[in-house]
Amino acid sequence: MRYWNDMLLKTKMFVAFSVVFLLTVLLACTILYVKNVNDTKDQTYALSSTITKQFSRTVELYIHEMEAMSVTIFGDPLVQRNLLDHYETDNAVEQNQIELSLSSRLYTLIHPQPKVQSIYLFTLDKYAYYVSRSSGPKLTDSLEGEAWYTGKAYDYRSKFLLLPTALEDVSHADSPKVISFVRSINRIPSRTPIAFMKININVNVFEDMLVQSDNNEMEKNMRVFILSDEGRVVYDNRHELTAGTLPALSMPMLKKGKSSELTWNGAKYLYSSERSAYTGWNTVVLIPNEYLLAQIKRTQLILILVGLAAVLLIAVVSYILSHHITIPLHNLMKKMNRVEQGDFSQRMEVKGNNEIGRLSRIYNDMLGSISRLINEAYQSRLAEKDAQLSALQAQINPHFLYNTLNIMKSISRVKGIEEVAEMSESLAELFQYSMKNLQHPVALEDELEHIRCYMNIQKHRFFDRFELQSDIPEELLQASILKLTIQPLIENAIIHGLGKKKSGGVIGLRVRCTQGILLIEVTDNGRGIDGQKQQELRSQLRAPILSTGVDQETRGIGLQNIQQRIQLFYGEPYGIGLMSIPGEGTTVKLEIPYLLPADGKGRDTHEYISGGG
Numbered sequence: 001m002r003y004w005n006d007m008l009l010k011t012k013m014f015v016a017f018s019v020v021f022l023l024t025v026l027l028a029c030t031i032l033y034v035k036n037v038n039d040t041k042d043q044t045y046a047l048s049s050t051i052t053k054q055f056s057r058t059v060e061l062y063i064h065e066m067e068a069m070s071v072t073i074f075g076d077p078l079v080q081r082n083l084l085d086h087y088e089t090d091n092a093v094e095q096n097q098i099e100l101s102l103s104s105r106l107y108t109l110i111h112p113q114p115k116v117q118s119i120y121l122f123t124l125d126k127y128a129y130y131v132s133r134s135s136g137p138k139l140t141d142s143l144e145g146e147a148w149y150t151g152k153a154y155d156y157r158s159k160f161l162l163l164p165t166a167l168e169d170v171s172h173a174d175s176p177k178v179i180s181f182v183r184s185i186n187r188i189p190s191r192t193p194i195a196f197m198k199i200n201i202n203v204n205v206f207e208d209m210l211v212q213s214d215n216n217e218m219e220k221n222m223r224v225f226i227l228s229d230e231g232r233v234v235y236d237n238r239h240e241l242t243a244g245t246l247p248a249l250s251m252p253m254l255k256k257g258k259s260s261e262l263t264w265n266g267a268k269y270l271y272s273s274e275r276s277a278y279t280g281w282n283t284v285v286l287i288p289n290e291y292l293l294a295q296i297k298r299t300q301l302i303l304i305l306v307g308l309a310a311v312l313l314i315a316v317v318s319y320i321l322s323h324h325i326t327i328p329l330h331n332l333m334k335k336m337n338r339v340e341q342g343d344f345s346q347r348m349e350v351k352g353n354n355e356i357g358r359l360s361r362i363y364n365d366m367l368g369s370i371s372r373l374i375n376e377a378y379q380s381r382l383a384e385k386d387a388q389l390s391a392l393q394a395q396i397n398p399h400f401l402y403n404t405l406n407i408m409k410s411i412s413r414v415k416g417i418e419e420v421a422e423m424s425e426s427l428a429e430l431f432q433y434s435m436k437n438l439q440h441p442v443a444l445e446d447e448l449e450h451i452r453c454y455m456n457i458q459k460h461r462f463f464d465r466f467e468l469q470s471d472i473p474e475e476l477l478q479a480s481i482l483k484l485t486i487q488p489l490i491e492n493a494i495i496h497g498l499g500k501k502k503s504g505g506v507i508g509l510r511v512r513c514t515q516g517i518l519l520i521e522v523t524d525n526g527r528g529i530d531g532q533k534q535q536e537l538r539s540q541l542r543a544p545i546l547s548t549g550v551d552q553e554t555r556g557i558g559l560q561n562i563q564q565r566i567q568l569f570y571g572e573p574y575g576i577g578l579m580s581i582p583g584e585g586t587t588v589k590l591e592i593p594y595l596l597p598a599d600g601k602g603r604d605t606h607e608y609i610s611g612g613g
Contacts, residue, residue, distance in 0.1 A: 018315050018318050032299075036296070040296065048271070049274075052283050055283050055285075056281075069199070072109060073106070073109060074186070074197075085098055086098055086127070102129045106129075116133065118199075119199050122195060123143070123194075124195065128141050139169055161182040162281070163181075165235065177203040182196065183196070203242060203243075223236070225241070225285075228282075232245060346367070348360035442481065443597065444477050451468075451487050455468055466498045467507070468490070470510075472510070476513060479594055480595040481520075485590060488561075493588075498524055504525075516594050518593065519590070521589050526585055527582070528585055534580055537578055540559070562576060575590075577589040
């Protein structure tokens with residue numbers, strides 16, 4: 001590990017890339033090989049499953065057709081009448097006429113079906129009528145000679161039978177192999193069994209149903225069987241096991257999965273099976289694995305060649321790539337050493353938008369930020385000293401004015417000029433209130449006292465042109481608010497709302513507490529604010545907090561100043577809301593948290609507790 005840590009980055013990258021890429025290629029080749037084998041099997045399963053389902057469905061449709069033909073025979077009035085006449089006569093001539101009539105009728109029905117070999121009608125009194133396409137002799141004379149018949153006619157009244165493939169004439173080996181469709185013929189409308197029909201179908205009918213392509217290697221090698229649940233072979237596409245049994249295979253094994261693998265006669269097969277609930281037969285398709293092996297071997301050879309070529313290419317690419325990455329890093333290290341010595345002019349050349357380019361850009365931006373912060377820190381120290389001098393000067397002026405106003409008040413009272421004394425006293429209290437720390441919260445009643453002094457002065461200026469109407473619950477007088485947050489709103493209402501109103505002006509001050517929020521509303525019935533001006537004011541209220549002194553001085557302690565002070569102290573969810581209707585008036589809403597002084601005195605303290613809503 002120590003040797004690895006001491007290696008150069010270029011060497012580490014070359015070794016690491018080569019090993020990782022080699023393992024990746026080997027893993028990818030293995031996965032591709034396995035996936036190719038699995039995909040080939042899945043495709044084979046899918047194709048064989050499709051062939052199985054299509055073939056099974058085609059067989060079902062043909063048996064449906066045979067059932068439809070049997071229903072035609074069942075319901076044919078001529079057949080019904082002749083069968084009933086059979087039971088009512090013993091005359092040989094009449095019996096012969098019945099046989100001719102039925103044969104003619106059955107031949108008419110068998111003619112459109114080229115694969116129907118013969119049709120038998122068995123009466124319940126041991127007699128058989130028949131018609132055969134080959135015009136051969138009658139192979140059975142009565143129902144008793146049929147192995148499938150149990151002797152109870154009512155057992156077959158509502159169903160049909162499909163008999164496995166067998167020779168039509170067991171006495172002749174070259175007789176055609178047939179499957180038999182058997183059902184009862186019931187009397188209409190009583191549904192009483194009066195006869196049975198057996199339709200013998202040439203097994204070669206399945207040959208036409210199974211459409212195979214000579215160009216498809218899989219279809220040329222696959223085996224297709226139709227099996228009964230007992231394992232009898234109804235059909236074999238190679239005609240080797242038709243009418244026999246399937247050695248070494250059992251239906252329970254085939255039913256374990258509709259698509260799987262098995263070994264038969266020493267060879268491995270992929271198989272798919274489909275059981276028809278309608279016919280009761282099982283369609284099985286066996287596909288030998290041999291035809292898959294050639295494709296898999298070709299794929300294996302291609303993957304080996306591709307893997308070797310990829311390993312060689314990766315080794316070359318990893319060396320070039322590692323060399324390309326380490327050169328810019330080496331240059332960056334040299335420039336950082338120069339910066340460490342105090343040379344902030346060192347910059348990287350940015351090439352492209354890749355990782356190295358972004359790193360170079362970030363490095364350049366970092367140096368620019370460091371230089372800017374150093375300059376800002378220097379300027380901030382200068383500004384701080386200027387602010388301290390301004391603050392000292394600002395403290396001197398209010399104290400001087402406050403002392404001068406008290407002298408004016410004393411002289412006015414001595415000389416009997418009470419109005420001047422009263423104005424001087426109110427103005428002195430205004431200055432005394434504003435000289436305290438502006439960011440220290442006070443009780444609501446202190447802010448109201450400040451408003452009272454302000455209104456005393458305004459009454460001497462405007463006389464009875466407006467009045468202040470207050471609606472403040474007594475329990476809210478100790479609520480904590482910032483200084484100079486309500487009085488500027490009253491001032492705005494007088495100057496901007498009622499300034500041109502000659503009489504009847506009303507300023508409303510309403511305070512409420514709801515769900516822990518102290519809501520203060522200042523309303524006036526003045527001229528209101530037009531829409532454009534409202535938009536400008538709302539934009540100013542949403543503007544970022546001011547950080548310098550010049551702009552703030554020009555704005556004074558207006559709406560934006562109050563908004564910024566509230567959000568700095570309480571947080572951004574609180575502040576000022578504005579609503580105005582031109583010609584009717586303006587409402588300014590102030591929302592702050594409802595807090596009470598923690599010490600119970602409520603005067604100029606930083607400790608507060610939350611009040612109830």
